[in-house]
Amino acid sequence: MTPTPVRRLPSSQGHDSAPLRSQLVIYSSLSKQKEGFIPLQSDTVTMYTCGLTVNYLMHIGHARCYVFWDIVHRYLQYLGFKVTHVSNVTDISVDDNILRRLRETGESFQQLVTRHTQDYIEDRRRLGIADPYTYSIATQHIHEMIELVQQLLDQGHAYIADDGVYFRISTYPEYGKLSGIDPGKLRTGASGRITKDEYDKESVGDFALWKRAAPGEPYWHSPWGPGRPGWHIECSAMSRKYLGETIDISGGGEDNIFPHHENSIAQSEAASGKSYVRFWMHVRHLMLNGERMSKSTGNFITAREAASKYGAALVRLSLLSTHYRKRMDFTETLIAAAEGRIKQLQYAIAVLRFFKEKKPPTKPKDDLLSMAIGEAEEQFRAAMNDDFNTALAITQLFHFIESLHHHIDKYHELGSNIVEKTLFVLEGICTILFGDLYEKELAPIPDSHTRQLVEFILTEREQLRQNKDFNKADVLRKMLRESGIEVIDTPDGPIWWKTAQPAL
Numbered sequence: 001m002t003p004t005p006v007r008r009l010p011s012s013q014g015h016d017s018a019p020l021r022s023q024l025v026i027y028s029s030l031s032k033q034k035e036g037f038i039p040l041q042s043d044t045v046t047m048y049t050c051g052l053t054v055n056y057l058m059h060i061g062h063a064r065c066y067v068f069w070d071i072v073h074r075y076l077q078y079l080g081f082k083v084t085h086v087s088n089v090t091d092i093s094v095d096d097n098i099l100r101r102l103r104e105t106g107e108s109f110q111q112l113v114t115r116h117t118q119d120y121i122e123d124r125r126r127l128g129i130a131d132p133y134t135y136s137i138a139t140q141h142i143h144e145m146i147e148l149v150q151q152l153l154d155q156g157h158a159y160i161a162d163d164g165v166y167f168r169i170s171t172y173p174e175y176g177k178l179s180g181i182d183p184g185k186l187r188t189g190a191s192g193r194i195t196k197d198e199y200d201k202e203s204v205g206d207f208a209l210w211k212r213a214a215p216g217e218p219y220w221h222s223p224w225g226p227g228r229p230g231w232h233i234e235c236s237a238m239s240r241k242y243l244g245e246t247i248d249i250s251g252g253g254e255d256n257i258f259p260h261h262e263n264s265i266a267q268s269e270a271a272s273g274k275s276y277v278r279f280w281m282h283v284r285h286l287m288l289n290g291e292r293m294s295k296s297t298g299n300f301i302t303a304r305e306a307a308s309k310y311g312a313a314l315v316r317l318s319l320l321s322t323h324y325r326k327r328m329d330f331t332e333t334l335i336a337a338a339e340g341r342i343k344q345l346q347y348a349i350a351v352l353r354f355f356k357e358k359k360p361p362t363k364p365k366d367d368l369l370s371m372a373i374g375e376a377e378e379q380f381r382a383a384m385n386d387d388f389n390t391a392l393a394i395t396q397l398f399h400f401i402e403s404l405h406h407h408i409d410k411y412h413e414l415g416s417n418i419v420e421k422t423l424f425v426l427e428g429i430c431t432i433l434f435g436d437l438y439e440k441e442l443a444p445i446p447d448s449h450t451r452q453l454v455e456f457i458l459t460e461r462e463q464l465r466q467n468k469d470f471n472k473a474d475v476l477r478k479m480l481r482e483s484g485i486e487v488i489d490t491p492d493g494p495i496w497w498k499t500a501q502p503a504l
């Protein structure tokens, strides 16, 4: 699948992208403040985001993270940066549940995780998320992980114990700088994140780089015997392979801060002696109906269930309606609000396409709308430049959509130039917010057969309306709606658009 190309600046309106780029500020989870964003290389941004542990299907909380990274990726492209985005797939995590399922199904570990990886990539695409430069699959990079572990051993940052290889955090004085954790105060099990059964390590904060396999567990060969890499080492090894020792942006969910990212920093910086990540970003938790998601209580929804039930564009809009550093609650109220907005937006695009076909000359009131769309684009950029404030960007976008509807209701006319300009700006903004779903789901262009058929039915319907046979006219409209065609009657004639079926 080829993602819809993102409109880049400078746009046809002659913007110079450099001043706009320089206005981008990002909140750094490391410095705990907003910082001006300048990438290491002037035109290229390197970005590594933590992907799914593919033991289970992606849920709506994961989707919040991945949709957000897609926004960051697309907005940086819009600003004119080339973005080299790598996202990993953790297909190496072994737990009791996985081992039990392998025994029950007779599937091999590799078969199971390959199937789950395909599901994960499908679910991302279902939500309009662009594929990264590469999906780095953990089991395909065991060699790079072994190399990094060996380097840390050679440098004295790691040691071999009976049950594996550990990172010695006392050799990295800055340990704790991301999470604020004091390594001297770490207690086994105290945080719930330090594995209790790692008895062979020297210090409680030391963490596994390589784990020897227990009988019956999947394993890979290594200089330290059969086993598997620790979770943290995969991101350090794979980001180094594809993006080098220092990367511009990295992040994950807020629960990745400790221990995952703290340990990733320690490994990478101890090995390279350089800064690992310049901008750490973390997305906060998503609640479902006011509570934490939990499979056992049934308060749980996978991303594919949500996309199928509500439509993927609607899910995306809902997820982006809260700023990524705020906790959000995914509720039916939120869905209902997003549903109304999706319809408003579809109608606006349909109206603009309707006028575009008529190719009208310049109209006296076009200047009013020209100013409004210019301001809307400025406001969108200002919100996004302020630490990717999608919540504000969306609010402002819909203020503009409302003013567009008012303008059309009041003046009933738009000139070709302003129609083209408005569509251009709206499509640019929507491609960032909705990704590939803009053309697939939000504003699909009907094929010529559908167009002819709908135009014919609408002509017949207009005849019925003129003959005051409103009942039959309503029946036709209802039939069209059931076939995925929405119709609104206006003084300029019926305006219609195709609503894509929710992705299944």
Ligand SMILES: [Zn+2]
Binding pocket: 049, 050, 051, 088, 235, 252, 260
């Ligand atoms: Zn990671």
